[in-house]
Amino acid sequence: MSIRFTSAGDTAFNVEFGETIDRATNALVMDLHARLKAAPPPGLVETVPTFRSLLVVYDPVSTGRREIQAAVEAALAGGGTTPAEGRLWRLPVCYDPDLGPDLTELADQLGLTAEQVAALHGSVEYFVYMLGFMPGFGYMGDLPAELDRPRRTEPRVRVPAGSVAVAGRLTTVYPWESPGGWHLIGRCPVPLYDGGRPDPVLLAAGDRVRFEAVDRAAFDGIAEAASAGRFDPASLRAA
Amino acid sequence: MTAFLTVVRPGLFATVQDLGRFGFQELGMPVAGALDPIALRLANALVGNPQGTAGLEIALLGPALRVDAPSIRIAAVGPMALTLERDGAAPQPLEPHRSHTLLAGDVLRLGAVDGASVACLAVAGGFALAPVMGSLSTYVRAGIGPLGGRPLAEGDRLPLALDAAPDGPDVELPQPPDYGAGPLRVVLGPQEDRFTEAALETFLSATYRVGKQADRMGLRLEGPALEHRGSADIPSDGLVTGSIQVPGNGQPILLLNDHQTAGGYAKIATVISADLARAGRLRPGDSLSFQAVAVEDAEAIRRRQEQAIAGWIRAIRPVRPAGGVDLEALYGENLISGTVDIVNGGSDLPLL
Numbered sequence: 001m002s003i004r005f006t007s008a009g010d011t012a013f014n015v016e017f018g019e020t021i022d023r024a025t026n027a028l029v030m031d032l033h034a035r036l037k038a039a040p041p042p043g044l045v046e047t048v049p050t051f052r053s054l055l056v057v058y059d060p061v062s063t064g065r066r067e068i069q070a071a072v073e074a075a076l077a078g079g080g081t082t083p084a085e086g087r088l089w090r091l092p093v094c095y096d097p098d099l100g101p102d103l104t105e106l107a108d109q110l111g112l113t114a115e116q117v118a119a120l121h122g123s124v125e126y127f128v129y130m131l132g133f134m135p136g137f138g139y140m141g142d143l144p145a146e147l148d149r150p151r152r153t154e155p156r157v158r159v160p161a162g163s164v165a166v167a168g169r170l171t172t173v174y175p176w177e178s179p180g181g182w183h184l185i186g187r188c189p190v191p192l193y194d195g196g197r198p199d200p201v202l203l204a205a206g207d208r209v210r211f212e213a214v215d216r217a218a219f220d221g222i223a224e225a226a227s228a229g230r231f232d233p234a235s236l237r238a239a
Numbered sequence: 240m241t242a243f244l245t246v247v248r249p250g251l252f253a254t255v256q257d258l259g260r261f262g263f264q265e266l267g268m269p270v271a272g273a274l275d276p277i278a279l280r281l282a283n284a285l286v287g288n289p290q291g292t293a294g295l296e297i298a299l300l301g302p303a304l305r306v307d308a309p310s311i312r313i314a315a316v317g318p319m320a321l322t323l324e325r326d327g328a329a330p331q332p333l334e335p336h337r338s339h340t341l342l343a344g345d346v347l348r349l350g351a352v353d354g355a356s357v358a359c360l361a362v363a364g365g366f367a368l369a370p371v372m373g374s375l376s377t378y379v380r381a382g383i384g385p386l387g388g389r390p391l392a393e394g395d396r397l398p399l400a401l402d403a404a405p406d407g408p409d410v411e412l413p414q415p416p417d418y419g420a421g422p423l424r425v426v427l428g429p430q431e432d433r434f435t436e437a438a439l440e441t442f443l444s445a446t447y448r449v450g451k452q453a454d455r456m457g458l459r460l461e462g463p464a465l466e467h468r469g470s471a472d473i474p475s476d477g478l479v480t481g482s483i484q485v486p487g488n489g490q491p492i493l494l495l496n497d498h499q500t501a502g503g504y505a506k507i508a509t510v511i512s513a514d515l516a517r518a519g520r521l522r523p524g525d526s527l528s529f530q531a532v533a534v535e536d537a538e539a540i541r542r543r544q545e546q547a548i549a550g551w552i553r554a555i556r557p558v559r560p561a562g563g564v565d566l567e568a569l570y571g572e573n574l575i576s577g578t579v580d581i582v583n584g585g586s587d588l589p590l591l
Contacts, residue, residue, distance in 0.1 A: 006430070007534055008479050009509030010426060010534055012479045033265070047265070048264045050477055065534045130501065135378075195382075201266040
């Protein structure tokens with residue numbers, strides 16, 4: 001395997017493990033992230049894991065690229081480990097066309113029924129490859145191949161918070177109202193970001209997620225409890 | 240007792256910022272922080288604060304703030320008009336780049352910011368606000384930071400940390416900060432190999448203009464299109480302040496402090512850290528060009544810049560009384576051998 005170092009100015013560089021989005025490549029990213037977090041070299045600011053590369057951020061006043069890259073190479077030479085398995089979350093989702101306005105159209109494009117799309121979406125365990133786009137936005141995969149569609153040609157200006165969405169072989173839950181180009185197929189009543197929680201961001205890179213279908217009444221109940229601060233997200237952790 | 244700056248008028252876009260919220264980008268949390276970190280650091284130095292203390296970043300038109308405290312020292316750095324209203328007297332202009340001691344009931348009006356996108360105001364001791372994830376930077380897009388993560392609003396009361404406010408005379412910077420001039424320096428990459436040779440040549444020789452879509456997240460640049468080798472899309476990877484990404488239309492976007500933590504467009508280059516304050520000060524219509532340097536050179540330039548900033552801060556000196564003689568400077572330069580008559584209102588030195 002060839003590892004590439006690419007420059008992001010004089011405060012950061014990427015350690016690239018490949019060009020593709022897959023679990024094996026991402027495991028190498030998460031492994032290096034964990035090692036550098038456990039034993040940060042002086043002047044390391046933080047590391048940011050993405051699909052197939054780790055962004056290493058450093059302070060060019062107290063250290064330099066040469067020193068930090070040497071520390072990264074030493075960490076890489078330390079031999080592979082198996083990163084601890086991430087947490088497993090069971091996220092409720094209501095696949096109601098009112099809450100997932102693209103559900104019917106996407107089903108038509110795929111030659112499936114809305115029920116089949118929902119069932120397929122809920123049929124697998126997803127892996128959180130990385131967070132990005134907005135605080136708490138998790139890029140999760142892999143979506144069943146039957147649901148693989150490119151992003152919408154016309155992105156929406158406003159996607160409601162909690163929208164459960166798919167694009168390509170990925171799925172996500174929008175933590176915030178924001179613009180977005182993914183297909184909206186349902187909604188999750190649990191906030192993926194809540195400033196009132198000690199850890200405001202629910203998911204972390206490396207976590208696993210299962211979506212569990214709930215009906216509209218259950219959705220409304222959880223949403224109400226969550227907005228009143230009476231919903232403990234720990235209850236979503238699988239035993 | 241409690242002490243506040245009360246927002247009498249909010250201005251157009253004033254936010255609390257420090258030097259950024261690092262350490263949470265793996266959760267998708269943007270760094271945010273002052274667009275012009277040099278201005279914030281110098282403003283803090285003028286009021287005796289640690290350089291990274293949170294202050295107000297003022298864009299466009301500043302707020303009016305009433306002092307609801309016995310007194311407070313403030314300093315502004317940047318191209319912004321300041322006026323003071325005291326005891327119902329006619330508003331008096333205040334100079335930037337020095338500290339001023341304000342008294343209870345004073346109203347400080349921060350005017351238009353003209354000549355750069357932002358200016359900074361620091362208060363002695365900083366604000367007694369609760370950090371969010373270790374930082375007082377405001378990320379407006381997701382409402383993260385003090386004041387619910389939003390710009391100042393009328394009636395806001397900004398609590399002052401008077402206990403932490405250092406005492407001392409009013410002081411000034413001998414000169415406004417020197418940001419340098421010429422092309423913005425960049426390190427090519429991380430995806431320079433996604434662009435044609437012609438695109439790299441164009442990027443390093445053409446003049447670009449900051450378009451109308453310019454905010455704390457980034458600047459859309461207008462100029463000759465940059466052609467990709469193949470697709471503009473890459474698997475999303477990490478971004479930094481200063482990343483220059485190029486979507487399929489070939490028009491570069493220079494990312495600033497509120498940038499997303501990751502993005503899926505190829506990035507042709509990254510502005511070096513010593514030039515980020517210059518980039519953060521750019522406004523729509525401004526022209527800019529780029530010059531490539533190696534990483535080691537960028538690091539050396541940044542270290543020299545830090546030495547220069549330390550020098551400016553060492554040069555901070557007590558403000559000479561209006562019309563008086565600058566004794567500090569005279570003694571410092573060892574020019575006086577005899578006695579001096581200080582004539583109030585006199586403007587020239589009587590000897591030498």
